[in-house]
Amino acid sequence: MRAGSNRIDVTVTDVVVVNELVKRFHFERTHGGILPTFSGGAHVVVEMRDEGKTRLNPYSLMSSPLDTRDYTISVRRDDAGRGGSLFMHREVKPGQRMVISNPVNLFSLDLRAKKHLMIAGGIGITPFMAQTAQLAGRGGNFELHYACRNDALATYADVLTARYDRRIHLYRDDHGEKLDLEKLLSTQPLGTYLYVCGPAGMIKWVRATAAEAGWPDETVHFEHFAAPQPGKPFDVRLAVSEVDIRVGEHESLLEAIEAAGLNPPYLCRGGVCGQCETNVISYDGKFLHNDHWLSEEDHRSGCKIMPCVSRFEGKSLTLER
Amino acid sequence: MGINFKQETFRDDFSFRNSPEQVRRFPFPFHEDGYMYSVNIEPHVPGAKNTVFEHLFDVDEHYVSEMHDRALVLAEDPLRCQSLPHMTLAGWDTLELLMTEKAKSYPEHFSLTRDGDKWHWVNRPLGIDDRFTFGDTSTLPYDPLEYITRQSQGDFAVLDQRDGNLWMDAGIVTTQADWSLDFDIGMNFFEWHAPVPLAHEMGVFKRALKFLMALQQGQPARRHNWTMTINPRLDTSPENYHKWGTDRTTVTPENVGDKVHLRVEIQMFFRLPRSNALLFPIRCYLIKMDELVTSPKWARRFHRVLRDLPPELAEYKGLVRYRPTVVEWLSKYDDGAPTSPGFGPD
Amino acid sequence: MSAASMLSRPVYGTLSPQAGKHHLLVADAEGAAAILDLAKNAPADFFAKAHIIYIPGASGPEYIDALKALNPERFYEGPSFAAALPRLRQTFDAAHMGTRLYIAGSEGLIGQVMQVAAEAGVDHASIQTEQRGSLARRVQCVHCKGITENVTTQPVKCSHCGLLLLVRDHYSRRYAAFQGVCINAEDPTDIPPTEEIFR
Structure with a gap:
């Protein structure tokens, strides 16, 4: 049996400009019906037909797992990348038909946790959109710390704050706000699990700080899809x-x-x-x-x-x- | 046209029998004249009509009686169904999967009506008609896993996926081939398979784990396993081993045909969507030696498999005491003629 | 069923100091020696952040002075695991992430402390363990579910239901016990000799 071969025909129902770097895409099944249920942290692989070339890029699902009438993903434009995000930003329009994979979760919540402590950087917020929705629906105990450049690029910070209020902590670089990670990690109850998603440097920093503070490896989960880098042929x-x-x-x-x-x-x-x-x-x-x-x-x-x-x-x- | 559900027992007077139609659809597990472990995992896709693979979850003529036997086991020993606290969500996933598949496969026997989270479930063979709120355990008489698996043939283990392993953190086990859910719950994939001889050295479980961890929703898989059981007893649990163990000494050349059963397990694997857990149903089918030998090919082949089985496997499967008697009995049905490849009865 | 060694059998290591904000060390009898060995490699401030819970048992006062000389932040000496249990539970309830757990001594103690830790949300893989002293086993009778403590023989009679049990290497962390299965279920008149093997 081949993994990754289960595809879904979808139609783009909406494309929303979230801010200067991020667009949100909504997909519904082309032939009607609800999309497969998924778990917070799951991604889908989006197939892009770009001038005879097929690109397959993974994006975290950010809609609520409790409502699968549509799937949404958010794509940050990467002008220096290999072109997948540029294709999404420039070529994908409402009404367009696309093919996505079934959801796959390589960043799932540990449901044994007494508390879920989430740390996001930039567009790394997307899997947490789904995870917080999943946890909130069941009275789960979570807290999200979100670092971004400035208010304009604090993607979905407003939505999250409106939904979860004081469980969301925002750190804006341009305001000189800084996450005191050592202190945060020292006050968490036993049985807390840590999740981090963001730029490679941030993941490295969080993992190293947690290890130094005595957080066992099993309690630190991170999602880091390395986008393939261009290079010499x-x-x-x-x-x-x-x-x-x-x-x-x-x-x-x-x-x-x-x-x-x-x-x-x-x-x-x-x-x-x-x-x-x-x-x-x-x-x-x-x-x-x-x-x-x-x-x-x-x-x-x-x-x-x-x-x-x-x-x-x-x-x-x-x-x- | 529905299934003709039989009234029969799997204990005391052991009135269990297969109808001739049920014998023909028996999932005979040997595709050649010998047996050794292999990963043997294949896609679990709906198969040919009148086979046990016609639907994702097979319901057969023994359904009502098997569910009655399960209720008896649970009344005697409630520890046969357990769920660690973090597995409730996986229980709801399981309930959704079993209800939707049953209603789709057997509309004359089961129906499910969904209006948002207000669900209405009808199970006609068992006389159940319940309305409940999906996700709200207080609206069901049992937790979701126990509720739906009291209405589903076969054992079910639910495996949590984390830290590069699968953890058996919930299940219902009343028809098992001699393993204890109560003891094994909470163990990882390698730990609960620990008692199986030879296979670890062969790397079977490492390969299987890698495959299962990558299993995606909508792409279930299955494999089969087998053992033998004396009397058509579903509950061959270690808990009650001291009660049924003596059965193994009662085999004589005269009673092999009626008393000795080949027991085939169809093990399935489904990715559960909300919990990201794996559902591991283990469905058991029994066939008497008298019923098996109605297929000359199966008779010849099973004689050869049992005769040539490595001693470690015979010991692990608990066959040592009666194997010679059964091999001798089966030899009368083996004229040495070649058998055709494949599982079917010819 | 064979009693040969199997993969569910716990593997114990050697205690070594871990990065952490606090250290909880639990030991019985000879397990104290494992803490003393760990101390040889520990950073200077390790025991200033450490809480030792010690159940001397058969070792008597032999190790007490040496453990106290490590100057742990807190030291507790108790007469039995059962007596230490409320204190252990309260310690876990109040603990934060960054607290590291070390358990040394008999297999029964290691297993039972791990049980309490699991309830508090500590993954078993996060715990340092070292087996010292007696190899006596806790055995759960698969038939009546009763646990027989300090088993040294193969087979053993279940102290609850009286069945003669084969002690398997199959081990459950949840019960902190090995599995005992009736050894003569197929022929109750067959009584194999009893040998002392877990010492």
């Missing part, structure tokens, strides 16, 4: 299917493999779920590993690669695909 031999491919500058290795007609399994397309792990048969050059799945030992060994986010520079690379 490279050539790859797919030994099993006996095909040679070229990975373009703005293309991931996984996308290039798919473009050659292969269907390796995937869930996250962001280097965390492990589904597309691929064995290296031989290589002459250097790997640019960008995933969070393989161990450092795996990275050093030169025996494995995560084609969704990692690249290669050098003379030759042969993969078991």
Whole structure:
């Protein structure tokens, strides 16, 4: 059975400009009926047909899991990225038909928690929109700390504050407001679970501070989809299917493999779920590993690669695909 | 045309029998003349008509009697159904899945009407007609998991997914092949499979776990397992082992056909949407040796499988004491002719 | 059913100081020696933030002075686990994240403290454990559910229902006990010899 193959035909019902960087997209089933129920923290993979190229980007569902008449996602425009967010911002209009995957959750709540402590940075707020809705519906104990650049970019801070009042704490850079993380972490009751979603630097800071403060690894959950980075083109031999491919500058290795007609399994397309792990048969050059799945030992060994986010520079690379 | 539900027992006088139609749809588990563990997981998609895979949740002629037996077990030992506190949401997920599938597959027997969170459930074979509020446990006579699984054949384990593992944190187990939910609840995937010989060394569970963790909603999977049971007893629990263990000494060449049963488990896996937990239904089917040998292919093949089974597996499955008697009995039905590939009875 | 070692059997480690704001150390008898060993590698301020709960049992006063000499923030010595339990529960209720738990001594003590910790929301994987002293087991009879303490023999008679039990390596954290299954269910006249093996 292949993961990631369960697709849903949807129609874009609304596109809302949230602020100068963020647009919100609403999807309903093209053929009517409610969309699958999901759990807070889940994402869908959105298929984009961009001038003969297919992009598959994961976005967190931010609508309430309690109401699945439509799904909503929010996309932050990344002018330096590979073009997925630009495509969403420029090309996707109401009435357009698209294909999305079934929801998959790689950032789920630990329902054993006596308290859920959430820390968001920037567009990392989106999974918490769904998680807070899920928890609030059942009287769950949560508290959200949200860091952003300024009021204009405090995406959904108004909505969250209106819904949850004092459970939402906002920190605006331009007001010099700063999250005192050490203090926050020192006053949480036993049985609290910590969730963080935001830029890589923030995730690193929160994890390191929590570890230093004696929070066991099991209690710290983080969502970090590494978006595939552009890079120099490279050539790859797919030994099993006996095909040679070229990975373009703005293309991931996984996308290039798919473009050659292969269907390796995937869930996250962001280097965390492990589904597309691929064995290296031989290589002459250097790997640019960008995933969070393989161990450092795996990275050093030169025996494995995560084609969704990692690249290669050098003379030759042969993969078991 | 509905199912003809039988009145029969799985204890005391053991009046359980399969009708000839039920024998033909029995999920015979051996596709070749030998057996060893394998991950053997396949997509759980609705299959051919008149097989147990026609619908996602099979309801058969034993339904009413099996549910009666479950009620007897729970009255005697309520610890057979348990749910750790964080698993209530997964219980509601389970209730939704079972009700919607049953109503869709067997509209003449079950119906579900939903108006927002006001639900109306009718189970005609068991004479149940309940209105309740989805998500509000106080509107049901039991917690949601127990409520719906008292109306569903097979055992159910509910697995929480976290920290790179699956944790058996809820379930109802009254027809088990000798494992205790009460003891195993709270264990992870490797811990509750700990007593299974050979398979860990073969890496079977590591591969299975990786697959199950990635299982998506709307894409259920299944595998099968088997053992043998003396008398058509559903409740072969460790709790009552001291009561049924002596059954294993009662097999004689004269009573093999009626007393010895092949027991097949269809294990299914569903991703639950709200809780992100996995539902793990374990459906058990029993067939008497007399019924099995009505298919010459099944008779030949099962004789060969049982005769050549590795001793560790025979011990784990609890067959050691009566295996020679059963193999001897089955040998009369094995003329040595080749068997065709596949599961079917020919 | 075989009694060979299996994956549900807990694996204990060696106590080592963890990053944390507070440290709760619980030990019985020989477990004190594990705390003393940990102290050799601990940062200077470790015990100033530490609470030791000690149940000397068969070890008597042997380790008390050495434990007190570590100058923990709080030190408690109790006559039994049952006696220490209310204090332990209250300590967990008042604790914050950043409190690290260390348990050393008999398997029965380790398991029972982990049970209380789990109720307080501490994941078992977050706990440091070290087994010292007696290997006697807590055994739950799968038939009557009663727990027999300090089991040293194979098989053992259930102290509640009297069935003769095979003590398996299959272990439940929730019960903090090994599983005991009737050893002669198929032939009650078959009484195997009793051997002392868990010491």
